[in-house]
Amino acid sequence: MARSGLYKSDVQKARDALIAQGTNPSVDAVRVALGNTGSKTTIHKYLKELEAQDGGAGGKRSSISEALQDLVERLAARLQEEAEEGITALRAEADANAAAHVASLQAAQIENSQLRARVSDLETALERQGTALLASQADHQSESTMRLVAEQQVEDLKLRLAENEAHRQSLEEKHLHARQALEHYRQSVKEQREADIRRHEQQVQQVQAELRLAQQTIAVKQDEATRLNQEGAKLVAELSHAKQDLYEQLARSRKLEERIDTLQALHSRAADTERQLAAKIAEAELLDEQVAAANDQITSLKTQARQLELSLAQADAKLQAQEQIGEQLRAYLDKLAATSALPEVGQ
Numbered sequence: 001m002a003r004s005g006l007y008k009s010d011v012q013k014a015r016d017a018l019i020a021q022g023t024n025p026s027v028d029a030v031r032v033a034l035g036n037t038g039s040k041t042t043i044h045k046y047l048k049e050l051e052a053q054d055g056g057a058g059g060k061r062s063s064i065s066e067a068l069q070d071l072v073e074r075l076a077a078r079l080q081e082e083a084e085e086g087i088t089a090l091r092a093e094a095d096a097n098a099a100a101h102v103a104s105l106q107a108a109q110i111e112n113s114q115l116r117a118r119v120s121d122l123e124t125a126l127e128r129q130g131t132a133l134l135a136s137q138a139d140h141q142s143e144s145t146m147r148l149v150a151e152q153q154v155e156d157l158k159l160r161l162a163e164n165e166a167h168r169q170s171l172e173e174k175h176l177h178a179r180q181a182l183e184h185y186r187q188s189v190k191e192q193r194e195a196d197i198r199r200h201e202q203q204v205q206q207v208q209a210e211l212r213l214a215q216q217t218i219a220v221k222q223d224e225a226t227r228l229n230q231e232g233a234k235l236v237a238e239l240s241h242a243k244q245d246l247y248e249q250l251a252r253s254r255k256l257e258e259r260i261d262t263l264q265a266l267h268s269r270a271a272d273t274e275r276q277l278a279a280k281i282a283e284a285e286l287l288d289e290q291v292a293a294a295n296d297q298i299t300s301l302k303t304q305a306r307q308l309e310l311s312l313a314q315a316d317a318k319l320q321a322q323e324q325i326g327e328q329l330r331a332y333l334d335k336l337a338a339t340s341a342l343p344e345v346g347q
Contacts, residue, residue, distance in 0.1 A: 006038040011046035027073040040077035087336060094333050101326050108319045115312045122305045129298050136291050143284050150277050161270045168263045175256045182249045189242050196235055203228055 014033035015025040023029060027044050031037070207224065210217055 006034070006042060008046045008049065010034060011038075011043055012050055015047065015050060027077060040073070040080060044074055044077055090336060091333070094329060094336070098326065098329055098333075101322060101329065105319065105322050105326065108315060108322060112312065112315045112319060115308060115315060119305065119308050119312065122301060122308060126298070126301050126305065129294065129301060133291075133294050133298060136287075136294055140284075140287055140291055143280075143287055147280055147284050150280055154274060154277050157270045157273055161267060164263050164266055168260060171256050171259060175253060178249055178252065182246065185242065185245070189239070193235070193239070196231075200228065200232065 011030060011034070014030045018025040018029055018033060025047070027040050027047065030043050030047065031040060034043075203224070
């Protein structure tokens with residue numbers, strides 16, 4: 001590239017110094033004398049103008065080799081300019097690619113930060129779900145314990161109900177036996193009373209017949225009448241006792257019926273307890289279904305977490321690849337810069 005402020009007089013001084021030293025004032029030699037500054041094209045132009053000003057005085061010293069050297073120098077200057085233009089274009093393209101890679105790297109870093117935040121949120125949600133699961137399991141354990149206690153209570157109630165049922169059946173059997181005995185007693189008392197009435201009637205008829213037949217036996221018959229009256233009183237007393245026993249049997253029957261009503265009430269309470277237990281069991285089954293749904297949700301969250309971890313690993317790999325590409329690009333740019341600097345150092 002041309003040095004800012006390179007004048008024709010500077011080129012002339014450098015050329016004259018080289019000529020005084022016995023050195024051919026070529027473009028490269030003049031540029032080295034100027035401190036490797038200035039464009040070769042500009043230096044070549046100034047040298048041509050100086051030769052024209054000298055009126056061809058230096059043409060006598062020029063030879064065919066010098067002309068070829070001058071041509072080579074001009075070709076070299078042109079190649080240098082084209083190389084500099086190519087390097088400038090490559091540098092611009094490399095800068096654009098580097099900017100694009102930097103933007104892509106920043107986007108990947110932002111995406112990586114978002115993924116890490118999402119993973120953190122999922123881990124927090126997973127911890128909350130784990131806490132809820134532990135609470136649900138504790139509730140489930142408590143419900144299971146309550147269910148076992150309720151089942152044991154139901155078993156105890158069933159056992160008591162069976163015992164009460166057996167006792168009720170025993171009482172029914174006793175009540176039936178008592179009724180049968182009372183009926184038998186009533187029948188026997190009735191039969192006895194009818195027999196006594198018939199016997200009494202027969203005796204009265206016999207007494208009347210005997211009174212009609214013989215009055216001399218009145219005293220004897222009066223004694224017999226007295227005896228019959230005593231027997232009648234005895235029968236009346238026995239009948240009174242029988243009535244009293246009947247009343248007592250009826251009272252016991254009423255007590256048995258009251259106990260049967262109590263047993264029926266206990267049976268109704270046991271049925272209500274069984275219904276409550278069935279409701280508790282249904283609630284426990286619903287809780288089991290909720291726990292299973294929570295387990296499925298936790299499994300889904302774990303799957304999402306694994307997918308996000310995989311995405312994060314892929315993003316990290318992509319980021320590392322982009323960083324490697326950036327490093328390779330920087331190395332390539334450094335190499336290009338070094339390559340572009342080599343000809344200048346050689347000159």
